[in-house]
Amino acid sequence: QKMTSLLQIIDGDSEINKNLQDEIPKWLDPAKGFNYKIVAILGCQSSGKSTLLNMLFGTGFQVMDESRGRNQTTLGVWLGKAAELTTQQEDVLVMDVEGTDSRERGEEHKAFERKTSLFALALAEVLMINLWASDIGRWDAANYSLLKNVFELNLQLFQRSKKNKTLLFFVIRDHFYDVKRRTGTPIELLTPTIQKDLEKIWTDIIKPDDFKESKVQDFFDFDFTGLPHKLHAPDEFETKVNLLKTRFFISDQHDYLLDKKYKGEVPSDALPTYIARVWQTIKENKDLDLPSERQMVAVFRCSQIMEAILAKFNEQLKPLRKTLREENKEVQNFAAEATRLMKDAIDQYNTESMYYEPSVSEQKRQSLNDQMRRELHELFILQIKFITSNALHHFKEAFLRGLPSDGKAARNFAELANHLSQKTLTYFDQRATDSIPPGTEWDISLDRASLQEQIDDFISVQRKKQLELLLQEVQALLKKSIYNPLSQHMDRVSHTMWADLNKLYEDTQLKTSQTLRESLQGFNCNEQEIEERVNSLKESVFTQFRDMFREKVKGNLASKMFAKFNESFKYDSSGIPRKWTPEDNVASYFKTARDKGSQLIELFSVLRLKAEFKDVSVFDPSATIDPEYIILTPEECNQQMEIYKRDCDSAYNQAISEQEHAGGKAMMGPLMMGLIAVLGWNEAMMVLSWALFNPLFLILMIILGVVLYVGYAFDMLGVYGTVIKTVLSALLSEAKKFINQKLQAQGLNGPKPKTD
Secondary structure, eight states, X not given: OOOOOEEEEEXXXXXXXXXXXXXXXXXXXXXXXXXXXXXXXXXXXXXXXXXXXXXXXXXXXXXXXXXXXXXXXXXXXXXEEOSSOOTTOOEEEEEEEOOBSOTTTGGGHHHHHHHXXXXXXXXXXXXXXXXXXXXXXXXXXXXXHHHHHHHHHHHXXXXXXXXXXXXXXXXXXXXXXXXXXXXXXXXXXXXXXHHHHHHHHHHHSOOOGGGTTOOGGGTEEEEEEEOOOTTTSHHHHHHHHHHHHHHHHOTTSTTOSSOGGGOOSSOGGGHHHHHHHHHHHHHHOGGGSOXXXXXXXXXXXXXXXXXHHHXXXXXXXXXXXXXXXXXXXXXXXXXXXXXXXXXXXXXXXXXXXXXXXXXXXXXXXXXXXXXXXXXXXXXXXXXXXXXXXXXXXXXXXXXXXXXXXXXXXXXXHHHHHHHHHHHHHHHHHHHHHXXXXXXXXXXXXXXXXXXXXXXXXXXXXXXXXXXXXXXXXXXXXXXXXXXXXXXXXHHHOOTTHHHHHHHHHHHHHHHHHHHHHHHHGGGTOOHHHHHHHHHHHHHHHHHHHHHHHHHHHTTTHHHHHHHHHHHHHTBOTTSOBOOOOTTSOHHXXXXXXXXXXXHHHHHHHBOOOSGGGXXXXXXXXXXXXXXGGBSSOHHHHHHHHHHHHHHHHXXXXXXXXXXXXXXXXXXXXXXXXXXXXXXXXXHHHXXXXXXHTOHHHHHHXXXXXXXXXXXXXXXXXXXXXXXXXXXXXXHHHHHHHHHHHHHHHTTOXXXXXXXO
């Protein structure tokens, strides 16, 4: 396989090659643009990284000669170019990075490893991580500590400028699994362990604010493969390497590694400058320097101290959690208790960490403080929730108590609402502020705004109810103001009726509008709302007035007309009931009275509350009348007129009958008395002689005398007189009828009464 030329980018002393601008264009065409990929590899010293790259890409990286012992071969970072293009005609640049954990670098290896690893991660689209199968699950041997630092610094230095993900490709060396014998560990069971470890590393790293909630999968994809032992299974090793090689160069494979989603973001002509700037940025970052032994010990011990104190702190929070989460109530003196627990924890931490590196101790102290605040903030949110709930509950109770107990509308509604609203918010501010531990500056503005919104919603609902009560009261006042006066004016039916009704209508509108306007001032209504409600009330006044008027007219107009008829027909001008005599012209009186009653049709058929409706008639087809003002339609008027006429006709017939009776009575004079004397003389003498000589008659007379005496003694003679008068009147009436019938039979009946 043809070997390509190599270029050392970073030497063993951390110095960058000064000739990158001249060297790289010699074997990477500046015109390539983005049509190239960079693959880098990380791993322990002497783990076969260079050998693997040479077999995969045809590069000529120096490899270790085991016959001369195991020692360092790759110093710094070397760059090579794959011997062939991918099927997409892309060049592949390959970076061989100095192995980690080398004895040659000794104590200084950590800082250099971090720098070169970060350098490879910043440049490569695919970063191969070469590790032994036996090291999976180990922290340092698997380079997890290195990855942790590299992840942190990559976020700080380069991630904001990167748009695409990087593929972390784990190559598990010396992997063994015999399917038939079921010995060893299948690759499918190893990869979850690595992924879980990487996720934990990502969770624990310190992230910039922009990436606080990020996951490792947001920035990296993961892929895994296993290779058998190169010496113990050389044929199988070579076969698998050849298969792996196709994944780098044949793009139509489903597991192609150099996918477009890992596309580089630096054109080929800018690559030398970009490489130099990346290394300069890494070298100038002091966080990559090797910590001292003292610092390492401080990190370990301060972490232990912090975790123990944090566990104790969480235990001490249990009573607060119980009160808030189980008992569902606020904690009294929350801020004081939280402050005490935090102070005790920090004091204990300071005492136990005072002998360790100050910078490390301070960093862990801040971490402890932040974690305690996070725990307390969760409880603080519940505390504010219950304070808000209690404040709202007290507000509602006080508000309902402040409303009139008699069920009437609260005329001081706005004053009550404003007073209790301010009082409740003041209570919330005091309780919530008192619950904020000093130095935390936790925000309660959103909770206060939420409470204000709930208060406003409750006030809005109550305001609507109270306004409904107020309108009901005004409506009751309206009915009271209208009903009796309206009935009186309609019953009198005077010529000033409509003038009186118009004055009643206007006075009622003015009185109720003024009452409503004054009452609405207590509800903090603006002028527009007041005018709208007053106008609505005026419409209601009209509606009530019209409906009451219509109710008293519909079905009753014929009765009113007949009553008006009777005033003229049955009574004279002095109000004395008429006694119809043969000389009276009943028909003339009838026509006059009927015409007067008929006039009420026009009077009551239209609601004459407008000047233009003063003289209009529903029977006039040319008249334009608002339907709202029509009380009776022409059809309804005709129906009432028919009823009225029937009643009038009945009264006329009765009058004629009385006149006829009066004519018959006039004939009963001396002739009648003479006839009675002549025809009844013998019978009268017989009765008188019988009475004088009959003992029963004498007894009857004695009883009659006793009855008269008792009536006189108890002042009951008037009652006796009334009874006797009634009986005699009935007997006399029957006698008259009998005699008239006899006279008519003999042709002696008197003259008939006149009809016109």
